[in-house]
Amino acid sequence: MPAPSLADWLRQESDDALAALLRTRRDLSTPPPSDTIVLATRAGTPGSVARACEDLDTFTLAVLDALLLAGADTEPVASAEVAKLVGKKIGEPLALLRKRALVWGEDDALRVPPSARDALGPFPAGLGSSSPSLAGTDIEAALAEVGEDERAVLTTLAAGPPIGRTRDAAADIPLERAQNPVQRLLARGLLLRRDDQTVELPREIGIALRGGSVFDPASLREPELPTHPHQSSTVDTTAAGEAMEFLRQTESMLRAWSETPPPVLKSGGLGVRELKKLAKDLDVDETRVTLLAEIAVGAGLVADSEATAPEWVPTTLTDSWLASPTAQRWMTIAQAWLELPRLPGLAGGRDAKDKPIAPLSEDLRRPLAPTSRRRILLALAALPEGAGVKSTDELVAALAWRAPRRGGRLRDETVRWTMAEGAALGLIGLGGLTTATRALLAEDRPGAVEAMIDALPRPVDHVxxxxxxxxxxxxxxxxxxxxxxxxxxxxxxxxxxxxxxxxxxxxxxxxxxxxxxxxxxxxxxxxxxxxxxxxxxxxxxxxARRHGRLRGGAAESFLRCDDASLLAEVMGSPVATEYGLRMIAPTVLISAYPLAEVLDALRAAGFAPAAEGPDGRVMDIRPSGRRLPAKARSARRAPGEPAGLTDDQVGKIVAHVRAGDAASARRRGETVRAPQGGGSGDTSATLALLSQATIERREVWIGFVDSRGTASQRVVRPLRVGGGVLEGTDNERYPLHRITSAALVED
Structure with a gap:
């Protein structure tokens, strides 16, 4: 009996299995597939297969590679043959692959989608094609005859990929005339010539150089993740200290930018000069300044003024943030970091055109950054409370094994950046998650604030x-x-x-x-x-004795002093000429310039004036800094996590697929089709057929277009037809003008 197709296999699966598939591979549900044929076709596309493999671990991917090596994309293979290639039992990964429809069939006839080879690459397990010419050859003896330089070439290709580019493959040269390792290996048949510049290592040679195994047994085991046990309170207090320092630096940056906002580069971002200046003022490195700026903008505390000469200016949220309790301020920046669709760690590097990447520029935008960040933190959350990883590199290795195809070229660096940034923000302490961070990941924001309050040192009331x-x-x-x-x-x-x-x-x-x-x-x-x-x-x-003897007011501005000699000294200074000071009384001077500018000039000249209010008391007229209106922020959701399907949505999609299958299998007789253009006459034939089905209590197959324009097929048992609507026993109502075709089905 021939092996079933993927569509046949899915058609035989239970509703629960289909629901699990749709939850795991959410791309298959949009738009809802009309039947299992459409579902199977969609599940077999290279893009969908690649997405389904993103969070598979190394062992499971090895099983999939072994299936491709055995040719399961072209004909059925037995699980025993695959297990022999892998070198260990494959029951658990095989069940996972079946659940995701990446493998189907019984154990003696396993199949994989033909597109799996496109999605995973042309060389499963890093091995080349099999060479029929090596059949019956003593490969070990042949390898023993090669020199060290030839073995070095073979060993490099055996590690994968098995192809190499070289000019020495241009022609077939006998062994006695070969001048270099590649030519000698081609002459011995230990390399295959693909074209004038490409050679390939045969699969048999690659396996032999790997010690007779397709996979290194150690690579199929998850690396250990050594941890240090700590008291949870120790982790919390350590991280809280770092959080307080980060908050202090954020405050200093906001106050500095309130007084002198840095300009926005023409290409967007923060300039090198401003970056270095702020790093010097805060006594931190440029990496920390980048993180401070990125989170401040991400939290809405700073924004681009979008003026003719744009600047990075604090927003109105800054004042309320500065006035908030410490734990609440930490919550704001921690939430902003978790949701930040950017990678601050990229700043200072080079882009594709070898230009430096500036902080706050568009080059740092990575929409999947929140997902990667959350994945790393959840890996730490799986450790016992208080436990911290001994080394970030060990965590990098463990996460790379768990999902080697996820994260792209920045996969490992993202882990290192996340650990460093999380420690700086006080979400991570001593290599482990704090109590507050665990609550934050669980969407318990009040609990996170309470945990941070408990971790922060108690405020002191003395100096x-x-x-x-x-x-x-x-x-x-x-x-x-x-x-x-x-x-x-x-x-x-x-x-x-x-x-x-x-x-x-x-x-x-x-x-x-x-x-x-x-x-x-x-x-x-x-x-x-x-x-x-x-x-x-x-x-x-x-x-205090010298302060306020000379006082100013707004008249545009005025200066008054009971000491006439002091006023005379002021009138004799360059300030009087520069700011147009004029005496209107023995104790009063006035100026056409703003009071703040006059007082600043007098202080620079060595005087100690003070500003006074209408009641004669000293007042503070220093500017509080520029502010921009804060932009509205979208509703929060789990950081980086796409919205999942609800049970009700999954149930409807499964029912939709089953209805399409039933319609394809059970439709019989003439199909009535509604002509295009509309009109009362268009539905008369459809209405007659539906009325017949209602009287005879028979099921009917209908083609239906919903309000969003999505076409589908349904099998319905009509309950009544009237008022332009078909009512089915499934409690659904179908407007007749949306029914495009109909046919009776067998009982």
Missing amino acids: LVQADLTVVAPGPLEAGLAAEMTAVADIESSGHATVYRITETSVRRALDTGRTAGELQQLFSTKSATPVPQSLSYLIDDV
Whole structure:
């Protein structure tokens, strides 16, 4: 009995098996196949076969290669023959291949789609064609006669692919006249000449050089993934420290770009000069700056202004993000990274035209990046809680074995980039996933925030003031205290403990915001766990004594001072001429320039003016930075995961396929076809046939076009016909004007 075709095999499968096939190979369901012939045809195309093989492991692909070696794409082969080629039992991978319709038939007559050879390549298992001329040849003896240079050529081709390009294949040369290894091997029959520049290693020679095995037994076993056991709390706290540092650097970048937005390159992206400047300001490398910028844009915190001279400008989301709790800010950037359809690791490399790839450019866009990222994190999630991989390279090897055809040429680099980026963002700690990340992957965002809150160090309510005018924060400060310290001091170094430096400029900056000398003295006396050094008190009092003696207001702007000699000194400075200062009273000067510009010029000239409001109190008029309106973001879904078919959708597709099969098998008699053009007369014959089927309670085959224009075939038992609608016992309603043909079927 001849082996069944794929369509015949699928027709005999259960509905559950067809449903499993459609879930595994989702490309087969769009549009819904009309019957198993269409389903089998679609499943056998090279593109569909290649997609179905993407997430198969090395062992399963080896079985498929062995089937092709045995010729299962042209005639049935026995599973015993395939198992002999593989060198081990193949029951489990064979069942998986059957489930995906990549193999069908009984164990003694297995078949694969002919297109599998196109999808997997012309050389299964890296072996060439069989050479009939080697039949009966003692291959081991023949190989023993070759020299080292000839064996080197054979060994290289035996590793695959089995073809090589060479000019030495141009003509057949006898062994005694051969001048090089390739010519001698051709003369011995150990290489096959395909054309003037191509040679191929025969399959028999390749297997012999592999020790008599088609596959290296070690290659068919999944590599071990050594891990370090850790306490989950240790992983969480380690990652939380990295997350806090990343958040601090993101804040610094947003504040810097608020004041001076970097320009957008003409070709798109961030320029090298701006990249290096920000790296120097943040004291990080350019790789970290690229990641910061990519995630800020991905999270909607920064956007292209799209102006005549476009710039990268923070959006209105920046202010709410900066005001949010630490755990919530982490959630925003972590979610943005998981959903980022880009590969920041590509920045700094070269494109196809050997031009450098800039951060934030279109060259970094990779729509499948979220899928790859999630796959890597899920591999870590499969480890015991707290466990971390010992080496990223070992993880690369394990994932490459599990899906060697997935990820393209950047497959291994993507794993390395993901591990490095995940560690920088605080999703990965000590080589393992944090509790917060596990919750995030499970779509439990509140749980992820709570886990991060638990992992973050508790905010401290005090600082340590040193005699050298530095202030040490022994941990993350409470929000209010952190704001006060940022106002009165500059960050000198950061980490688990932040060091601030107090200078005359930083004190004056605090006074410019409306704080008084008394408030600053009280801040340090109440919040410092160490005695406040006298030098700090003197510095605050000295700056405060000079600060605000000269005050300005908007008139366009004005300056006032009770000290007439100080005003005279101002009028004698170059600032008075440059900004058109004019005295309108013994204690008042005015200018046509904005107050902020006048005050900046006076400070540059050595004066210490302060701005005042309508009530005479000191006010802060520093610009808060530019902002762009935030763009609306699409609804979130599982990062990188395409929407799957629901059980109801799968059930309808299977029923649709079965109905098409039934229609093809059971249709009998004359078929009534509705002519094109419409009109009341067009459906009269159809209506008569459907009425007959209703009276005789017989099933009818119909051709039907739905509202989306998709044609299909159905077998329906009419319940009633009327009002321009056919109602079936399947509770479906079919408008008569959409029925294109009809025929009675056998009972």
